Amino acid sequence: MKADVATRERIKAPELREPLLELAGVTKSFPTVVANADVSLTVHPGEIHAILGENGAGKSTLMKMIYGVLTPDAGKIRWRGEDVSIRNPAHARSLGIGMVFQHFSLLETLTVGENISLATRDTAARLAPRIVEIGERFGLPVDPRSLVHSLSVGQRQRAEIIRCLLQEPALIIMDEPTSVLPPNGIPPLFATLRKLAAEGCAILFISHKLEEIRALCHTATVMRAGRVVAKVDPSNESNETLARLMIGHDLPRSHRTAPHPGDRPAMELRNLNHQPEDPFGTRLKEIDLPLYPGEIVGIAGVSGNGQRELAAILSGETVLPALERAALVIDGNPCGDVDAGARRKLGLAFVPEERNGRGAVPEMSLTKNVLLTAHRLGMVRRGMIAFDSARAFAEKCIKEMDVRCGGSDAEAQSLSGGNLQKFIIGREIRLKPKIMIASQPTWGVDVGAAASIRQQLIDLRDQGTAILVISDELEELLEMADRVHVLFRGRLSPPIARSEASTGLVGSYMTGDFLSAESSRKAVLA
Amino acid sequence: MQTITFVLAGTMLAATPLLIAALGELIAEKSGILNLSVEGMMALGAAIGFIVVMETGSYWLAFLAGGLVSTLLAALFGAVVLLALGNQVATGLAVGILGVGLAALIGKPYESKTVPPMPRMPIPFLSDIPVIGPGLFNHVVLVYLAPLAALGLWWLFRYSKLGLIIRAVGESPEASHAIGHNVMLVRLLAVLAGGFLAGVAGAFISVASTTLWSDGMIAGRGWIVVALVVFGTWRVGRVMIGAYLFGIASIAELLVQSTGIGVPSQLLTSIPYVATIVAIALLSMDGRRIRLNAPVSLGRVYREAQ
Numbered sequence: 001m002k003a004d005v006a007t008r009e010r011i012k013a014p015e016l017r018e019p020l021l022e023l024a025g026v027t028k029s030f031p032t033v034v035a036n037a038d039v040s041l042t043v044h045p046g047e048i049h050a051i052l053g054e055n056g057a058g059k060s061t062l063m064k065m066i067y068g069v070l071t072p073d074a075g076k077i078r079w080r081g082e083d084v085s086i087r088n089p090a091h092a093r094s095l096g097i098g099m100v101f102q103h104f105s106l107l108e109t110l111t112v113g114e115n116i117s118l119a120t121r122d123t124a125a126r127l128a129p130r131i132v133e134i135g136e137r138f139g140l141p142v143d144p145r146s147l148v149h150s151l152s153v154g155q156r157q158r159a160e161i162i163r164c165l166l167q168e169p170a171l172i173i174m175d176e177p178t179s180v181l182p183p184n185g186i187p188p189l190f191a192t193l194r195k196l197a198a199e200g201c202a203i204l205f206i207s208h209k210l211e212e213i214r215a216l217c218h219t220a221t222v223m224r225a226g227r228v229v230a231k232v233d234p235s236n237e238s239n240e241t242l243a244r245l246m247i248g249h250d251l252p253r254s255h256r257t258a259p260h261p262g263d264r265p266a267m268e269l270r271n272l273n274h275q276p277e278d279p280f281g282t283r284l285k286e287i288d289l290p291l292y293p294g295e296i297v298g299i300a301g302v303s304g305n306g307q308r309e310l311a312a313i314l315s316g317e318t319v320l321p322a323l324e325r326a327a328l329v330i331d332g333n334p335c336g337d338v339d340a341g342a343r344r345k346l347g348l349a350f351v352p353e354e355r356n357g358r359g360a361v362p363e364m365s366l367t368k369n370v371l372l373t374a375h376r377l378g379m380v381r382r383g384m385i386a387f388d389s390a391r392a393f394a395e396k397c398i399k400e401m402d403v404r405c406g407g408s409d410a411e412a413q414s415l416s417g418g419n420l421q422k423f424i425i426g427r428e429i430r431l432k433p434k435i436m437i438a439s440q441p442t443w444g445v446d447v448g449a450a451a452s453i454r455q456q457l458i459d460l461r462d463q464g465t466a467i468l469v470i471s472d473e474l475e476e477l478l479e480m481a482d483r484v485h486v487l488f489r490g491r492l493s494p495p496i497a498r499s500e501a502s503t504g505l506v507g508s509y510m511t512g513d514f515l516s517a518e519s520s521r522k523a524v525l526a
Numbered sequence: 527m528q529t530i531t532f533v534l535a536g537t538m539l540a541a542t543p544l545l546i547a548a549l550g551e552l553i554a555e556k557s558g559i560l561n562l563s564v565e566g567m568m569a570l571g572a573a574i575g576f577i578v579v580m581e582t583g584s585y586w587l588a589f590l591a592g593g594l595v596s597t598l599l600a601a602l603f604g605a606v607v608l609l610a611l612g613n614q615v616a617t618g619l620a621v622g623i624l625g626v627g628l629a630a631l632i633g634k635p636y637e638s639k640t641v642p643p644m645p646r647m648p649i650p651f652l653s654d655i656p657v658i659g660p661g662l663f664n665h666v667v668l669v670y671l672a673p674l675a676a677l678g679l680w681w682l683f684r685y686s687k688l689g690l691i692i693r694a695v696g697e698s699p700e701a702s703h704a705i706g707h708n709v710m711l712v713r714l715l716a717v718l719a720g721g722f723l724a725g726v727a728g729a730f731i732s733v734a735s736t737t738l739w740s741d742g743m744i745a746g747r748g749w750i751v752v753a754l755v756v757f758g759t760w761r762v763g764r765v766m767i768g769a770y771l772f773g774i775a776s777i778a779e780l781l782v783q784s785t786g787i788g789v790p791s792q793l794l795t796s797i798p799y800v801a802t803i804v805a806i807a808l809l810s811m812d813g814r815r816i817r818l819n820a821p822v823s824l825g826r827v828y829r830e831a832q
Contacts, residue, residue, distance in 0.1 A: 089704050090706030105701030107694055107698060109697065117690065118694050118707070119705040277817075
């Protein structure tokens with residue numbers, strides 16, 4: 001600690017305003033891919049430095065090397081002017097490098113204080129006043145005694161940032177910190193980060209959201225396919241120029257026509273109440289949701305507000321008890337107690353958020369993965385698998401969806417997340433479903449592929465399929481959906497029509513504003 | 527009256543080794559390692575402990591030696607599972623069989639011999655209480671130490687930093703590594719602690735409760751230990767209840783036998799096993815509770831990123 005205090009004072013001295021962190025020629029390869037090739041980077045104290053790139057561009061690998069989780073194959077890392085090889089995260093932290101993870105490294109069954117104490121020498125009880133003090137200083141209110149699983153995602157992030165700040169780091173790495181926040185949670189986070197930078201702390205801000213980088217960062221290093229392609233001042237750039245640097249070409253524009261929804265819902269939830277098995281799950285309360293053929297309904301909300309539970313109920317992974325079967329209606333028939341396989345027979349297709357393990361079997365070839373859901377299309381005859389037609393299906397899917405892979409015999413796990421997702425979406429679309437449930441369809445998919453997946457779903461809608469998209473990405477829903485609902489603490493908001501949907505309105509629903517509006521309306525009716 | 531005293535005394539004696547070994551297994555499982563070789567570790571501890579008493583006459587040395595030798599066996603298990611990233615179930619079974627075999631080999635010359643029972647340490651005043659006094663408070667020291675150890679372990683997991691770290695490692699090795707803990711080291715120490723306690727428990731059986739050595743004398747109690755931890759939903763209190771339940775059930779078996787009812791003895795011998803599992807299974811019917819307490823990464827191979 002003493003050393004850190006000393007360095008903090010040194011930072012203020014102008015003659016030491018030289019680079020805090022320098023990377024030169026850093027390279028890292030994995031068995032199938034070169035994740036980072038000859039990457040160079042310089043970060044100064046007090047600088048908010050953006051690392052901008054698509055998913056798979058090598059941002060995370062680079063950060064993991066700085067934080068000591070991975071070791072580079074080649075290249076140099078210089079910290080405060082001296083060559084270092086960072087052995088592990090503990091070493092990185094002793095140097096003064098902290099990291100706030102995208103998928104939090106907090107343990108759900110412990111309190112905030114206990115979680116933070118795990119990373120320090122102190123006990124939770126002795127840390128509590130310091131947690132509160134740092135929370136007040138940087139605008140990060142969180143109660144050290146509350147259990148992590150009871151916290152919202154934003155509160156968890158605050159706890160994680162406080163844990164990082166307790167080490168008094170000179171550099172903080174933030175991995176996509178805004179992707180888990182509701183729109184109104186972003187300005188306070190930015191205020192905290194600016195305050196930190198003003199005190200001399202450098203911040204590496206990883207993101208693919210262009211607006212945010214332009215609003216917050218002093219410098220941006222743009223990465224594409226493992227290489228640094230540009231270093232720019234983001235305030236001098238526009239979204240378009242940054243996007244072009246990031247993906248190498250202009251963004252494709254989606255084209256959509258007005259929807260023509262049918263009159264009778266293809267699927268409907270009627271006053272659904274559900275308490276999940278998982279003790280950390282969200283209880284769903286009084287959900288009414290009709291889904292008409294030929295429309296796309298978007299479910300927005302900060303993750304952890306019941307999205308997972310809702311998707312499981314719609315897909316049939318969670319089967320309702322027979323008494324409550326009427327809560328879910330498919331094509332006019334109560335189907336709540338019908339299992340996932342039988343629902344697929346009724347024309348339902350489902351794209352889960354996890355690709356490997358739920359959407360596809362990682363160890364099986366793409367051809368065999370086709371059989372998992374498409375076996376009804378004549379690929380099984382008298383109990384025997386017709387591999388020819390399965391392979392033809394897989395190859396068609398690969399070609400039409402532009403899936404980059406080693407052919408139809410490639411194992412699912414050999415594909416990158418985005419490519420596998422394209423394959424899975426393609427497979428489900430080709431089942432010609434009447435109802436399509438897609439959970440986080442473009443999560444972790446690069447911008448270009450995401451655009452093509454959205455277009456495919458819009459085209460499917462125009463063929464008369466009822467589509468429900470659950471997504472954390474608000475922009476995605478505003479682009480695709482004909483109406484948007486918001487899930488907040490297991491409750492579903494009233495619909496917002498496409499014409500009225502704006503970031504502001506949906507954002508206010510994401511923090512539960514619709515609940516008070518609803519209760520006051522009920523009071524008036526009473 | 528005498529029956530009650532007999533039941534109490536027998537329960538304590540039968541439950542103590544189970545509780546000791548189960549606490550060890552609980553430490554290992556809380557850190558995320560499923561150690562299925564408890565049976566072998568107890569057998570080895572029993573053999574070594576018995577030999578040490580035969581040769582030196584020191585009971586404390588017997589517990590120490592039994593514990594240390596089982597710790598070595600646990601080190602072998604730990605090396606395969608943690609360093610060679612072996613499958614925990616397969617490795618546990620193999621090391622367990624090795625332990626049982628080694629015990630039989632080492633104990634061969636001592637087969638069916640007996641040692642004088644370990645001297646008891648009656649607790650002043652308490653042991654003079656009629657009926658329950660002699661049943662509960664006139665035992666060898668370990669019988670009193672075991673529940674105290676359980677209390678200590680409960681405190682450790684609930685209030686101490688070390689307990690927090692063990693839980694964190696078992697919950698999410700990736701996150702623990704990321705915040706700077708040495709996952710391998712914590713897990714190895716947890717496995718070694720588990721091995722030591724299993725060895726002590728084995729030695730307790732051969733030198734304090736049965737006072738004889740014969741091949742196969744652990745008789746599946748190592749497996750009961752594993753079941754106790756799982757059905758006790760990884761909570762010290764429930765594991766302890768389970769251990770004493772097993773103790774009562776094994777005495778019930780003797781009582782029924784002594785009444786002379788014409789039930790095959792094999793059936794009676796199975797009572798404690800069946801009763802314990804049924805009782806604890808009923809205790810742990812709540813799936814939510816299991817999810818709250820089960821170490822998330824239990825049994826999963828964890829490999830540090832390179």
